[in-house]
Amino acid sequence: MSPALVILAAGMGSRYGGLKQMDPLGPQGETILDYSIYDAHRAGFGQVVFIIRKDFADAFQARIHQNPVVRRGLEVRYVLQDLRDLPYGFFPPPGREKPWGTAHAVWCTRKTVDRPFAVVNADDFYGADAFRQLAGFLKTTPASGHDYALVGYRLGQTLSEHGTVARGVCKVDAAGQLVAIEEQTALEPEPTGGARGKRADGTLVHFPADTAVSMNCWALTPGIFAQLETQFITFLRARGGDLKSECYLPAVVGKLLLTHQARVRVLTTEARWCGVTYQEDKPAVQAALKALHEAGAYPQTH
Numbered sequence: 001m002s003p004a005l006v007i008l009a010a011g012m013g014s015r016y017g018g019l020k021q022m023d024p025l026g027p028q029g030e031t032i033l034d035y036s037i038y039d040a041h042r043a044g045f046g047q048v049v050f051i052i053r054k055d056f057a058d059a060f061q062a063r064i065h066q067n068p069v070v071r072r073g074l075e076v077r078y079v080l081q082d083l084r085d086l087p088y089g090f091f092p093p094p095g096r097e098k099p100w101g102t103a104h105a106v107w108c109t110r111k112t113v114d115r116p117f118a119v120v121n122a123d124d125f126y127g128a129d130a131f132r133q134l135a136g137f138l139k140t141t142p143a144s145g146h147d148y149a150l151v152g153y154r155l156g157q158t159l160s161e162h163g164t165v166a167r168g169v170c171k172v173d174a175a176g177q178l179v180a181i182e183e184q185t186a187l188e189p190e191p192t193g194g195a196r197g198k199r200a201d202g203t204l205v206h207f208p209a210d211t212a213v214s215m216n217c218w219a220l221t222p223g224i225f226a227q228l229e230t231q232f233i234t235f236l237r238a239r240g241g242d243l244k245s246e247c248y249l250p251a252v253v254g255k256l257l258l259t260h261q262a263r264v265r266v267l268t269t270e271a272r273w274c275g276v277t278y279q280e281d282k283p284a285v286q287a288a289l290k291a292l293h294e295a296g297a298y299p300q301t302h
Helices: 032-043 054-064 102-107 128-138 224-239 249-258 279-294
Strands: 004-008 047-052 075-080 117-121 147-154 165-172 178-189 195-198 204-207 212-220 263-268
Touching: 004 032, 004 102, 032 128, 047 054, 054 075, 102 224, 102 249, 117 128, 128 147, 128 212, 128 263, 147 165, 178 249, 178 263, 212 249, 224 249
Parallel strands: 004 047, 004 117, 047 075, 147 263
Antiparallel strands: 117 212, 147 212, 165 178, 165 212, 178 195, 195 204
């Protein structure tokens, strides 16, 4: 059974000012989603599962079904990230409108995904090699185990000159295994090419440009679902009454590492990440995609 690709497409895009996942950025009007579908299909993924919200579901599905790879028969499924889809005995607090975050989003696919799968963001361009790395790992990983992986990128290549960004900063051992991951939600670029952020206690910390970071590009198995539920219940008990709290996938994986409930290999890639956090990032992304087409990495039409 070929692996599945789960695409996180339920985000609000508040800093960007709109739905980044449906914004045409390629030279022929391609969205970043179009590139992810194309690269995943070439790498051997046989199913794509989109996590979306009800308020834009119809328009989103109509756009996806215009994709040439989907029209040629790639299996596509949709899962709604519903605020009310919670573990037994929990309910959203009155006034809660925002989704519960990436860990909850992946947990919402538990009834749909029945095979090893990758997880990526809808608004990040990961590059073809990243999908080849993910597919290669998943095709040789037992479906029932807790051996996972992530694709690591160089921090200096993932920053925006137009504002702060959130990244999962990785600590990797000599064997290429993830030791810990620290979510940094407000990284600012520095002249050295690296970035500065803050620890949980508020102290300033500097990260070199070659620091490995997670861009939510994961290889997982169905074994993650029970672990997600356990961690999500703990989160809800502590912060479920907050109107804007989120349970992040990297934070869950980090806790699994600390308690030795999972192993995570860090896959290295030469692919260059690019993405749009702010509207001002668009010209650079458009130029990068245009250059890839001109270099022959992608056809003139998908």
